[in-house]
Structure formats: C-alpha cells, structure tokens
Amino acid sequence: MKEAPAVTVTPEVVPNELYVAPDGLDSNPGTRAAPLRSLARAARLVTPGTIVNVLPGTYHGGFRTTVDGKPNARIVFRAT
Numbered sequence: 001m002k003e004a005p006a007v008t009v010t011p012e013v014v015p016n017e018l019y020v021a022p023d024g025l026d027s028n029p030g031t032r033a034a035p036l037r038s039l040a041r042a043a044r045l046v047t048p049g050t051i052v053n054v055l056p057g058t059y060h061g062g063f064r065t066t067v068d069g070k071p072n073a074r075i076v077f078r079a080t
Contacts, residue, residue: 016047016049016050016051017050017051017052017053018030018035018036018042018045018046018050018051018052018053019031019032019035019036019052019053019055020035020036020037020038020039020041020042020052020053020054020055020059021035021036021037021055021057022037022055022057022058022059023037023057024036024037025037026038026041030042030045032053035055038059038061038063039052039054039059039061039062039063039077040061040062040063040064042063042077043063043064043065043067044065046065046067046075047067047075048067048068048069048070048073048074048075049069049070049073049074049075050075050076051076051078052075052076052077052078053078053080054077054078054079054080055080056079056080
C-alpha cells in the first residue's frame with residue numbers, strides 16, 4: 001500500500017460580522033436585526049477576521065482599537 005502524500009491545509013477564517021447603526025444600542029449583540037450604536041463598542045468586540053458593517057447615519061465620538069488582524073483574517077470597518 002502506498003502512503004498518501006502529506007498535505008498542508010491552512011484553515012480559512014470565516015469572518016465574524018458586526019453591525020452598527022445610529023439607532024442601535026450598545027447592549028445589542030451587533031447583528032443586522034439588533035445593531036450596536038457606537039463604533040467604539042464595535043472596536044472593543046472585534047477579533048481577527050471581523051467585518052464591522054457601518055450602516056448609514058451620523059456617528060459621534062471616535063474609537064481606537066488595539067486588536068491586530070492577521071494576513072488571512074483582517075479587521076474591516078466598511079460603510080454599507
């Protein structure tokens with residue numbers, strides 16, 4: 001019997017998505033149906049691979065994140 005050749009598999013990271021809306025609540029889970037209110041709250045919840053969907057509207061205050069993404073798991077804030 002022949003041995004199968006060794007194969008290296010790099011797992012693909014499935015992104016975690018959060019949603020932020022001006023009429024959301026920071027106590028919400030950050031889903032499309034129950035979005036967060038602030039970008040600062042979203043920034044505290046991100047992990048590598050997270051996509052933060054920023055819904056239309058005006059946001060007050062800023063945010064800072066100290067979490068780094070990875071080459072195959074970037075952190076993305078995108079207007080939707």
